[in-house]
Amino acid sequence: MIRQILISDPTLRDGSHAVAHQLSASQIALYAAAADKAGIPIVEVGHGNGLGASSMQVGLSLEDDVTMLETARKHLTKSKLGIHVIPGFATIKRDLIRALDIGVDVVRVASHCTEADITQRHLGFVRERGKEAYGVLMMSHMASAQTLLEEAQKMELYGAEGIIIMDSAGAYLPADVEEKISTLVYGLKVPVGFHAHNNLGMAIANSITALQAGAKILDGTARGFGAGAGNAQLEVLVAVLERMGYVTGIDFYKMLDASDLAEKEIMPSIPVIKSESIVSGLAGVFSGFAKHVARISKEYQVDQRDVYRELGKRKVVGGQEDIIIEVVMDLVRNRK
Amino acid sequence: MNKLRVAILGSGNIGTDLLIKIQRSEFLECVLFIGRNLSSPGMAKAIAMGVKVSDESIHAIEKDPDAVDLVFDATSAKDAAHHWKILDKLNKIVVDMTPAKLGGLCIPAVNLHEAVKQRNVNMITCGGQASIPMAYVIGKTQKNVNYIEVVSSIASRSAGPATRLNLDEYVDTTEMGLSFFSSVKHTKAILNLNPADPCIDMQTTIFAKVDEPDMEALIKEVDVMIESIRAYVPGYSLLVSPIYENGRIVIMVKAQGLGDYLPKYAGNLDIINCAAIAVAEQYSKVQNHLN
Amino acid sequence: MTEAVKNLLFEDCRKSCTQKQNFFDLKDRVILMTGGTGFMGKWVAEIINYLNKSESFSTKLYLLGRNISKFKEEVPHLADQNFIVLIEQDIRNVHDLPADVNYIIHAAGSPDNRDHVSQPLRTLETFYKGTQAILDAASRLSQLHRIIHISSHQVYGKNEEESVIQERFLGKVELGSVNNVYAESKRAAEMLCLIYRNQFKLPILTVRPFSFIGPYHDLEKPWAINNFIRDGLLGGPIRILGNGSTIRTYLYGSDVASWILQMLTCGQNGETYNLGSSNAISLDELAQKIRYSINPGIEIISKSSRENYTSFSKLIPDVTKITNALNTEEIYTLDEAINRTIVWNQLIRN
Numbered sequence: 010m011i012r013q014i015l016i017s018d019p020t021l022r023d024g025s026h027a028v029a030h031q032l033s034a035s036q037i038a039l040y041a042a043a044a045d046k047a048g049i050p051i052v053e054v055g056h057g058n059g060l061g062a063s064s065m066q067v068g069l070s071l072e073d074d075v076t077m078l079e080t081a082r083k084h085l086t087k088s089k090l091g092i093h094v095i096p097g098f099a100t101i102k103r104d105l106i107r108a109l110d111i112g113v114d115v116v117r118v119a120s121h122c123t124e125a126d127i128t129q130r131h132l133g134f135v136r137e138r139g140k141e142a143y144g145v146l147m148m149s150h151m152a153s154a155q156t157l158l159e160e161a162q163k164m165e166l167y168g169a170e171g172i173i174i175m176d177s178a179g180a181y182l183p184a185d186v187e188e189k190i191s192t193l194v195y196g197l198k199v200p201v202g203f204h205a206h207n208n209l210g211m212a213i214a215n216s217i218t219a220l221q222a223g224a225k226i227l228d229g230t231a232r233g234f235g236a237g238a239g240n241a242q243l244e245v246l247v248a249v250l251e252r253m254g255y256v257t258g259i260d261f262y263k264m265l266d267a268s269d270l271a272e273k274e275i276m277p278s279i280p281v282i283k284s285e286s287i288v289s290g291l292a293g294v295f296s297g298f299a300k301h302v303a304r305i306s307k308e309y310q311v312d313q314r315d316v317y318r319e320l321g322k323r324k325v326v327g328g329q330e331d332i333i334i335e336v337v338m339d340l341v342r343n344r345k
Numbered sequence: 346m347n348k349l350r351v352a353i354l355g356s357g358n359i360g361t362d363l364l365i366k367i368q369r370s371e372f373l374e375c376v377l378f379i380g381r382n383l384s385s386p387g388m389a390k391a392i393a394m395g396v397k398v399s400d401e402s403i404h405a406i407e408k409d410p411d412a413v414d415l416v417f418d419a420t421s422a423k424d425a426a427h428h429w430k431i432l433d434k435l436n437k438i439v440v441d442m443t444p445a446k447l448g449g450l451c452i453p454a455v456n457l458h459e460a461v462k463q464r465n466v467n468m469i470t471c472g473g474q475a476s477i478p479m480a481y482v483i484g485k486t487q488k489n490v491n492y493i494e495v496v497s498s499i500a501s502r503s504a505g506p507a508t509r510l511n512l513d514e515y516v517d518t519t520e521m522g523l524s525f526f527s528s529v530k531h532t533k534a535i536l537n538l539n540p541a542d543p544c545i546d547m548q549t550t551i552f553a554k555v556d557e558p559d560m561e562a563l564i565k566e567v568d569v570m571i572e573s574i575r576a577y578v579p580g581y582s583l584l585v586s587p588i589y590e591n592g593r594i595v596i597m598v599k600a601q602g603l604g605d606y607l608p609k610y611a612g613n614l615d616i617i618n619c620a621a622i623a624v625a626e627q628y629s630k631v632q633n634h635l636n
Numbered sequence: 637m638t639e640a641v642k643n644l645l646f647e648d649c650r651k652s653c654t655q656k657q658n659f660f661d662l663k664d665r666v667i668l669m670t671g672g673t674g675f676m677g678k679w680v681a682e683i684i685n686y687l688n689k690s691e692s693f694s695t696k697l698y699l700l701g702r703n704i705s706k707f708k709e710e711v712p713h714l715a716d717q718n719f720i721v722l723i724e725q726d727i728r729n730v731h732d733l734p735a736d737v738n739y740i741i742h743a744a745g746s747p748d749n750r751d752h753v754s755q756p757l758r759t760l761e762t763f764y765k766g767t768q769a770i771l772d773a774a775s776r777l778s779q780l781h782r783i784i785h786i787s788s789h790q791v792y793g794k795n796e797e798e799s800v801i802q803e804r805f806l807g808k809v810e811l812g813s814v815n816n817v818y819a820e821s822k823r824a825a826e827m828l829c830l831i832y833r834n835q836f837k838l839p840i841l842t843v844r845p846f847s848f849i850g851p852y853h854d855l856e857k858p859w860a861i862n863n864f865i866r867d868g869l870l871g872g873p874i875r876i877l878g879n880g881s882t883i884r885t886y887l888y889g890s891d892v893a894s895w896i897l898q899m900l901t902c903g904q905n906g907e908t909y910n911l912g913s914s915n916a917i918s919l920d921e922l923a924q925k926i927r928y929s930i931n932p933g934i935e936i937i938s939k940s941s942r943e944n945y946t947s948f949s950k951l952i953p954d955v956t957k958i959t960n961a962l963n964t965e966e967i968y969t970l971d972e973a974i975n976r977t978i979v980w981n982q983l984i985r986n
Contacts, residue, residue, distance in 0.1 A: 012943060064533055065552035065593050066496045097536045100513040123540045124501060126754045127509045133750075136863075137856060139870035151540075162815045163753040166858045170875055170939050194941045198878025201941055223942060304591065324541035331496050331550035335597060338585055381702075381726040384765055400729050427705075506755050 179208025202226025208290025356380025846912025850889025
């Protein structure tokens with residue numbers, strides 16, 4: 010039974026976290042063209058935290074949204090152009106309308122895993138305009154399978170034609186993935202997807218587990234280029250999928266070429282699991298915090314690992330990078 | 346001393362919390378608590394407090410306009426616009442809790458006296474009330490402010506359906522308020538909902554990009570501003586004193602609620618309500634020639 | 637609204653009102669409809685408009701809703717009629733009804749599942765408190781002949797086994813899921829009606845609507861047929877989400893309103909009636925029909941969580957009870973219903 014798997018590639022979005030959102034238009038053009046040649050179905054582009062997120066809070070991007078999207082749009086002919094949208098960062102009037110006008114095909118509207126109702130208007134808007142809409146539940150390790158299903162059902166009603174759960178902290182082990190994905194696959198009408206992070210070295214294994222539990226959408230990036238310890242490495246993922254008999258529609262060699270290009274042109278270093286990434290994963294902290302924690306900890310001379318532990322205890326969610334400063338200040342104060 | 350007679354339009358959490366605060370005020374008296382649904386918890390509270398209630402929405406005021414001097418509108422932006430058409434003709438004062446932005450924007454610690462010269466005053470947003478005073482201080486003390494950004498985190502439990510459905514309006518209105526009070530054109534507002542248990546208090550961080558930061562002047566003025574705000578929002582405090590980090594000014598403030606009607610963690614609702622009360626009381630003082 | 641559109645609607649009413657004698661008792665009478673500004677309310681208003689204009693009925697219609705200004709904007713040709721009186725009120729808060737009311741159609745409350753999952757508490761309150769409020773107020777009317785409670789097929793819950801669903805089907809609503817709040821709320825509302833009929837002898841009957849289609853349906857509502865038409869009008873692709881073998885039936889708007897009004901005079905107190913079409917169609921076939929109606933070149937794509945389904949959902953009402961009671965049948969076929977809906981949407985978009 011050949012099964013079609015939809016691969017979405019956020020190298021140019023999640024990868025943005027890895028370079029503090031400093032991807033240039035020419036880098037975007039290069040990778041987008043290569044990904045398009047390789048037939049990667051969806052190429053996701055933008056600031057690490059999505060549309061409209063360029064800010065002091067999570068980092069200013071080198072290029073603005075319009076430039077990034079227009080550049081990518083020019084170089085994607087077969088592949089679809091996708092964006093990540095978090096309500097609270099992006100608004101319909103200020104950001105989404107323009108993105109759709111530029112020619113974005115796929116909009117993935119994301120919320121923290123317990124707050125799906127903030128996506129109602131944005132999902133509805135995308136569907137009103139006839140574009141592809143997906144719902145995304147971030148930091149999904151912070152909610153039970155039943156809660157995730159309840160939230161996913163809301164997004165399904167709002168117009169999502171697929172729901173992706175993210176392991177934003179890289180905290181999952183395969184058994185966690187099996188439970189959550191199968192619950193969603195059973196309880197939802199629309200396809201279910203999984204977005205892995207590699208903090209505990211589990212990105213590929215988790216992705217395959219998701220597949221076997223019924224997921225039909227998987228995210229992967231070139232060399233795993235992404236926040237923190239990185240994502241599921243796309244080349245490896247596609248290779249494993251093909252070996253297992255799944256169909257992705259991707260030209261394998263051209264995709265390897267695209268990843269080689271990405272390594273050369275857009276990555277200062279290949280993702281690897283550093284000590285702080287492991288602590289971050291264990292503490293369940295959003296992978297996108299990595300650079301901020303590193304910088305502020307160094308500045309105030311506190312141990313990053315203590316910072317992660319504290320952030321995890323406080324159950325901080327994505328977008329709350331300002332809390333890092335507060336936590337560091339507290340550590341400094343208590344040290345005295 | 347004649348207490349200003351106020352009506353509250355909107356019997357939800359905001360309206361009910363306002364009601365309780367008004368009972369403590371020596372300048373205000375609530376003569377009418379109005380909603381659309383007599384069986385809501387807010388209505389039950391008002392009835393238990395012996396306050397006159399009505400479920401006839403704006404008609405309750407139209408029926409007897411001379412009984413009311415000032416109206417708090419805690420309904421929705423769309424309804425507030427509709428109400429103002431009527432209340433304007435009736436020559437009433439409106440303190441608008443919605444993002445309708447029909448009247449002058451007000452941050453009591455900054456422009457209380459100017460704001461009350463108008464008959465419609467808008468309280469912007471909860472995040473706005475927390476952050477704009479700081480943005481104002483930055484605009485006042487720093488040369489060449491290029492950009493101001495504000496991030497608020499609130500407890501998931503303190504964000505009701507109205508907030509969730511209108512995040513875009515919240516962002517829009519807060520950004521407008523930031524620009525207006527800081528004179529900085531380029532502003533950004535971000536809102537995060539956090540479901541952590543125990544519930545987090547409202548926390549707001551203000552960032553600014555300036556060419557040559559004058560931290561000394563900033564710290565001094567921030568302290569003064571904090572004290573001004575605490576006069577009407579006792580739960581407002583500085584969490585992180587202004588620092589210059591990674592090319593940006595960073596200030597962090599926290600707002601813990603008084604716990605009048607809503608739990609203490611709902612500081613976001615408390616701050617906008619305290620500010621609104623301060624405005625209404627100022628109208629009262631002006632009318633009584635006390636200020 | 638253009639003349640072409642108004643004529644389309646008028647024509648629909650004329651065609652659907654075949655059993656003229658069933659309507660006679662509504663002549664010179666007063667009907668009040670809660671939830672009167674929605675799809676059903678607009679169609680009821682259209683039929684009354686037709687009866688008053690073509691058959692000299694002089695029937696008065698009160699329409700009670702939360703948002704009257706929206707109604708005035710959308711259907712000024714109805715809102716401006718002198719036999720229509722608009723009452724702006726929250727159903728939870730109704731306490732006095734106009735003394736001249738003879739018939740009540742209680743349809744208040746959003747059927748939009750998005751509202752149910754975003755605001756489950758308000759959903760439960762609207763249907764429970766709202767129904768109680770209207771029944772209390774109704775019990776003090778001296779000229780009341782009948783109340784129709786508009787329930788929902790969702791009280792039957794999920795169905796995969798029954799080939800048609802009869803009114804006595806017990807239904808299977810899963811416990812422990814907050815997103816089932818609508819089904820539970822409607823069940824609670826039905827119970828209230830049973831209580832008020834039994835304890836206070838109110839003349840109530842219940843109608844359980846299945847799926848409808850027609851002009852005045854908001855294409856953004858999260859229902860398959862609405863979204864297929866919307867996707868089709870946007871040029872596609874038409875997306876079938878979930879199991880394409882899912883079976884549904886769709887009754888056309890003017891038939892819906894016509895049957896409800898006839899129920900006022902011909903229905904029996906204490907009874908429950910399914911209201912819907914008996915013509916079953918799968919979502920796959922429905923998508924094909926809609927595509928064909930708009931533009932055969934439109935793409936259809938299917939997206940589902942599973943590869944294989946061992947069973948599929950069937951919501952086909954057994955409508956023998958209502959058709960016997962009214963001695964009537966569906967006037968509009970599904971094809972006609974789809975076509976007219978598409979034409980209407982195309983007309984008003986321009």
